[in-house]
Amino acid sequence: MMTRRGFMHTAALGSLLAQDGYGAPLAGLPHHAAKAKRVIMLFQHGGPSQLDLFDWKPNLAKVRGQDLPDSVRQGQRLTGMTAYQATFPTAPTVFKFAQHGKSGAWMSELLPHTAKIADQLTIMKSLHTEAINHDPAVTFFQTGFQLAGRPSIGSWLSYGLGSENQDLPSFVVLISQGRGNSQALADRMWGSGFLPTKFQGVKFRSGKDPVLYLSNPDGYTAGARRRFLDDLGQLNQMRLEEYQDPEIATRISQYEMAYRMQTSVPELADMSKEPEKTFEMYGPDSRKPGSYAANCILARRLAERGVRFIQLYHRGWDQHGTLPKQIKWQCEDTDQASAALITDLKQRGLLDDTIVIWGGEFGRTVYSQGELTETNYGRDHHPRCFTMWAAGGGFKSGYTHGETDDFSYNIVKDPMEVHDLNATMMHLLGVDHSRLTFKFQGRHYRLTDVHGKVVPELLA
Numbered sequence: 001m002m003t004r005r006g007f008m009h010t011a012a013l014g015s016l017l018a019q020d021g022y023g024a025p026l027a028g029l030p031h032h033a034a035k036a037k038r039v040i041m042l043f044q045h046g047g048p049s050q051l052d053l054f055d056w057k058p059n060l061a062k063v064r065g066q067d068l069p070d071s072v073r074q075g076q077r078l079t080g081m082t083a084y085q086a087t088f089p090t091a092p093t094v095f096k097f098a099q100h101g102k103s104g105a106w107m108s109e110l111l112p113h114t115a116k117i118a119d120q121l122t123i124m125k126s127l128h129t130e131a132i133n134h135d136p137a138v139t140f141f142q143t144g145f146q147l148a149g150r151p152s153i154g155s156w157l158s159y160g161l162g163s164e165n166q167d168l169p170s171f172v173v174l175i176s177q178g179r180g181n182s183q184a185l186a187d188r189m190w191g192s193g194f195l196p197t198k199f200q201g202v203k204f205r206s207g208k209d210p211v212l213y214l215s216n217p218d219g220y221t222a223g224a225r226r227r228f229l230d231d232l233g234q235l236n237q238m239r240l241e242e243y244q245d246p247e248i249a250t251r252i253s254q255y256e257m258a259y260r261m262q263t264s265v266p267e268l269a270d271m272s273k274e275p276e277k278t279f280e281m282y283g284p285d286s287r288k289p290g291s292y293a294a295n296c297i298l299a300r301r302l303a304e305r306g307v308r309f310i311q312l313y314h315r316g317w318d319q320h321g322t323l324p325k326q327i328k329w330q331c332e333d334t335d336q337a338s339a340a341l342i343t344d345l346k347q348r349g350l351l352d353d354t355i356v357i358w359g360g361e362f363g364r365t366v367y368s369q370g371e372l373t374e375t376n377y378g379r380d381h382h383p384r385c386f387t388m389w390a391a392g393g394g395f396k397s398g399y400t401h402g403e404t405d406d407f408s409y410n411i412v413k414d415p416m417e418v419h420d421l422n423a424t425m426m427h428l429l430g431v432d433h434s435r436l437t438f439k440f441q442g443r444h445y446r447l448t449d450v451h452g453k454v455v456p457e458l459l460a
Contacts, residue, residue, distance in 0.1 A: 023170075025162045030430025035353065035460075036393030037164065039157070039425065040299050040310045042338055042358040044330075045138065046183055046317030049364035049379050050387040052093045052327055055125055055408045056106045060092035060366070068367045072409050079132055081320060081369060082380045088367035090407070091377040094324050103398035110331040113339035114389075119398040120342055120351075121389045122458055126402020126411045129362050129383045129418050134183040134318065137361035137383065141418055142189050144447045151193035151438075153422065154309035156447045158199040159192075160436045161429065164306030167264035169202040169257065171309045172302055176292040178316025178333050180326040185313055194440040198250040201311060204298070206290025210269050214261055222262070229255055268301055281344065283336035293337035300344050303354050317360055320369050321378035342391050351392035355425060359388025366407045385411050388421070394428040396460045419452030427454045 051057065068088040082088070096109045101118035114121075131137035136146040143150040151159070154171035163170035173190045190201030204210040216225055233252055240248040271294075278297065279286045286293035292314045299310045314334055319326045338358055345351040363386030364379030385404045391397070403413035423433040426447070433452055437444040 023163045023166055026160050026436075029160050029436070031432040031435055032430055034428065034430025036355045036428045037353045038303055038306070038308050038310070039153075039355045039357065039393070039429070040303060040341070041153070041312065042296075042334075042341075042356065043141075043311065043313050044317050044334070044358065044360040045185060045313050045315045046134070046181070046319070047137075047360045047362045047364055047381055047386070048317045048330070049093075049319065049323065049327060050125070050385070050404075051364060051366060051379070051408050052095055052323070053108050053111060053331075054106065054123060054387040054389075055385075055404055056097040056108075057092070057366075057406055057408050058097075059406050060090060063090050064092050065089050065372055068407065068409075072405065072407050074410070076384065077132060079381055082365070082367075085369075088365075089372040090366060091368035091372050091379070094375060101398060103400070105398075105400055110328060111335050113336040117339050117342050117391070120346070120391050121397065121399075122391065122395040123387065123389045123400040124402060124416060124421070124458070125385070125387045125400060125404060126414050127359070127386050127388055127416045127418065127421065128411060129386075131362070132381050132383050134361065134381075135186070137381075138185075138189060141361050143193065144419060144422065144449050144451075148186075148188050149193055150445065151195045151199070151447070152190050152201065153447060154190060154201050154311055155192040155195050155199040156436060157309050157426075157429065157431075159195050159438070160431055161308055163308060165264075167257075167260040168268065168302070168305055168307055169261075170307060171199065171201040171311070172307050173201040173203045173311045173313070174295040174298060175203070175313045176290060176295050176315070176333075178292070178314055179329040180316035181318040181320070182315040183318050185315060189313075190311060194445070195438055196246050196250050198253055201309075204265075204269075206294070210265055211258075211261060214258060214265060216262070225259065225262075229259055264305075268305065269298070271297065271301075278344070282340040285333065286337065292333050293340075296337040296341045300341060300348075300350075303345065303350055304348070319364070319379060322376060323364075323378050324376060345392065353393060355393030355395065355428060356391045357388065357421075357425070358390070359386070362386050363408075366409055382409070384409060390425075390458070394460050396458055399458070401455070401457055414455075414457070416455060417451060419448040420455050423448050423452035424455050424458050428459070 100115040103119050105118040107115045131140050131146050140146045142152045158170040192200035236252045282293045285291040302310045363382040365382045368377040369380045426433045433448045437446045
């Protein structure tokens, strides 16, 4: 039973948080009718090779081992890992490609499960980015700027659209590790930058305690925690009234969220009631906590509960050498679960209002990094063109957008900036990307900086 003091505190807190915008959209949002309510981003950290997965170039077999023409490279800036090379031998993929579905989308034999959902996908082959190395490229993709310090996508959407579930964070991050080479992944990739810190992503871990420091210490009861929060809330409220510091309001709301999460998170993470067919659909790793497959199931459960932005990072796509072996490992880890997530969402009626995006921070080069042999090659970073796919939430299904040249090196049709993808995603969520801004140090900032346009061809 709630005490009078607890009731008054909760009522005051609710009023405070309503004034502060917690859990509710900003005034005036959505800007227009939305087709989607939430996003699941399946970020393949390290840069998947478009040449070995989606962007089939059959004529490369005729020029295998030949130096990539200067007319194709056009003096492109190179990383320090290949700038020293005297030659740039052309390396066709060793994997077979085929067309799939009514749409006839080309896909590699490495993606047999994704191939089965080809007609559900919008495949974008003409993305390009500004950065050539991992950290600035991931930072750019997540925040719209290569230097650290700006809010991430999930933070912007949490800030603008609020939350549909008061018992879970509006922005959740899940991380899995593949068997390939991995780059560092900083927590600031899901940070809130200059937005209030309550909008930063909450990282869930595998294991007994998905969120650190959420559980009560041994011998400390829920009632004692409630009394402690009531008293602490009153002290923080006094401090807030004195200093008007929005971070104090954030502190109050986050303590309350943590209290509610003590019940909601264990229920969310408990997959014992999932039917056997779910684990069969997502693949053999789906029972292993922390695996990409298990995180995909958790992403669906988060989507069911109204979490606004769900970010999966799968590390291991940085394949500078022994690419054929390592990319096979990565696809074994991710292909079945990615396709299963789309199928699962569709069966549950969630795909129509959930956007799913798959891809990494850039692509890979057509030339081999290091020695090219009959069965082996590596590929360096390539920001000038790469492939991603999207599904659900108003994206056009069974559609391939953009084209690259015969070397998958330069874009020849319908180029897309990362800002364009983010602008289009936000449009489907009912947000005009140019109008969702935050004033900081005298300037109004936004996710797409001063760039970005909605790509109408991607819309259903």
